[in-house]
Amino acid sequence: MQGYIIRRAGFLVPVLLAVSIAVFFALRFMPGDITVILLGPDASAQQVAELRADLGLDKPMPVQYLNWMGDVLRGDLGESYVLGNSVGDEILHRLPITLEILVLTLFFTTALGISFGVISAFFQNSPLDYVVRVTSVFGLSLPGWWLGIMILLIPSIWWSYSPPIGYVPIKDDILANLRQFVPPALVLAAGSSAVLMRLTRAALLDVLRQDYIRTARSKGLRESTVIIRHAVKNAMIPIITVLGGQMIILFGGAVIIEQVFSLEGLGRYMYTSIVQRDFPVVQVLALYTAVIVVVMNLLVDISYAWFDPRVRYR
C-alpha cells in the first residue's frame, strides 16, 4: 500500500509539470495582445516595447517559463497584469468564499445523494423509488446556473427578496452568510447529488444481492444493521470514486455559479482573468486547480484501502 501511494504521488510531478507547460504556452497563443489591453490602442511603439520589457515578455518563451516556474517554486506566485497586485494575496483573500461554497455543496451532495440512494434501493420499484429517480433525472438535466438564476429571480419578483449583497464572512453574521451561500451550494449540489443518488442506488442493489447479505439477514441481524454495516460500507468504493469525480466537476462549476450569484471567489477570478488575458493569474489558478484535482484523485485511491481491506494486501 505504502509503495503504491509513493508511486502514485511520484506520478503527480510529471502531470503537474505537463499541465503548467501546456497552460503557459497555450496562453501565449491567445488572440488579443496584453499590451494593447493595458495601454489601449493608441499607445506608441516605444510604450509597448517598454511594457513588454517590464513584464518580461520580450524574452524567449522557454526563458519566460523557467523564470515563472522558478518563482512559483520559491512561493512567489507573481503579480496580476491588470490589477498589479500579488496573485498569492488575492487567492488567499478569495479562497474562503470558494471553499465555503464547495464544503456546503459537498455536504448537500453526500447528504441528499447517499440518503436518497439508500432509500431508493431499499424500496426498489415502489412509488417512492420512482419519485426519487425521476427527481434525480431532473437534477441531472437542468443546468445548475439556470436554477441559480431562477432561485434569485422568483423570490425577487414575488416577495422582493434578495440575498445580502457583498460578501459577509461567516464569523461576522452566520445567518446572513448562510443566506448568501446556501442557495449557490444547493444549486450546485442538484446535479452532483443526482449523480451520486443514482450510483448509490445501483451499487446498493448490486451489494444487496450478495450472499453475505443473505447470511447477515439469516443470522437475525436487524435490517438497519444489515443495510448500514454490511451493505452501505461495501457499496462505498464506487460511491467514493464518483464523489471524487464530482468534486472535480464542482470545482469548474464554481466558476459559473460564482458568476450567477456575484460571489467574488476563485472561480470568478479565473473567469475574469481568462477574459482579460491576465496570464500570470490564469497560469497560477490552472496549476492550483490541477494540484487540487490530482491530490483529490490520490485521496480517492487511498480511501479505497480504508473501505476495502483487500486493497491493502495487494
Add this chain to the structure above:
Amino acid sequence: MRRQPLGAFGLVVVVVLIAVAIFGSWVIPYNPISADPSAIRESPSIHHFFGTDQMGRDVFSRVVMGARLSVGVSFTVVAISAAISTVLGIIAGYYQRWPDYLLQRMGEFFSAFPPLVFLLLVVSVLHPSVKTLLIALTLPVALAGGSRVIRGAAISIKQSQYIEAARSVGASDARIIFFHILPNVMPLVIVGATTGLGSVILALAALGYLGLGVPPPTPDWGGDLSGQARTYFRSAPWLAIFPGLAIGLTVLSFNLLGDSLRDLLDPRLRSRGG
C-alpha cells in the same frame, strides 16, 4: 414502448427537437435576428408566444432557431468523439501493453483539468465561432485516452471463446476488431452517446451563458441568457425562463432516452429483470 414510458417520452421529444432543428425556419413567426424597436420586452401574448427581448426580437423564434445550434453542435461533437473514444478504447482493451499504458497516462494527465476550466481555456485561446466550439467540445474526449467503459468491455470480450475460435481459424486482428468486438460494444457506444448529447448541450449552454459561445446575434439558448439580457430578467422574466426550459427539456429527454436504452441494451441489466 409501454415498458419504458419515460424513455418513450424522451424519444418523442428528441424526434420533435430534431424536426424543429431542421424545419424550424418554416414555422417561426418572426425573423429571430431582426430587431423591432416598437416591440421591446413585450410579455408573452398571442402575437409573441414567449414575449420579446430587449431588442424587440421574438423569443419564441429565437428559442426555436436555437435548437439548430444545440442539435447541430451536439450531434457533430458526439459523433466525432464517440468514434474516437470507441476506437481508442478498443485499441487499449484489445492490445493492452504499451498502447493501453500510453492511453491511460494520457487520460490521467487530462483529468487534471476540471472540464469547464478546460473549455474556458480552449475557447479563449481560439476565436469565438461555431468551429471553435466544435473543437473545444470534442477535444476533451479525444484527449481523454479512450472510453474506459469500452476498454473494459473489449478486455472481457477478448477473453471469450468465440474470439479464440475466430483467431484459431486465422482471422486477423482487424477482422476480429471489426466483426466481433465492435458489434458487441455497440450497445455501450449508443448508450454513452445518448447521454453524451445531453452533457454537450449543457456545456454549450454554460459557455454561451459565460459569453464565450457563438457570437451574437445567432440564436443560442445559453447565449440568450447572458450579456445585456441579464439586466432585464426581473422586469421581463420570460427572457430567463424560456431558453432555460428549452435547455432543460432537451437534456432531460436525452437522459431519459439514454436510461431506457441502457435498460434495453445492457444484457446484464436485462437478465436481472430490473
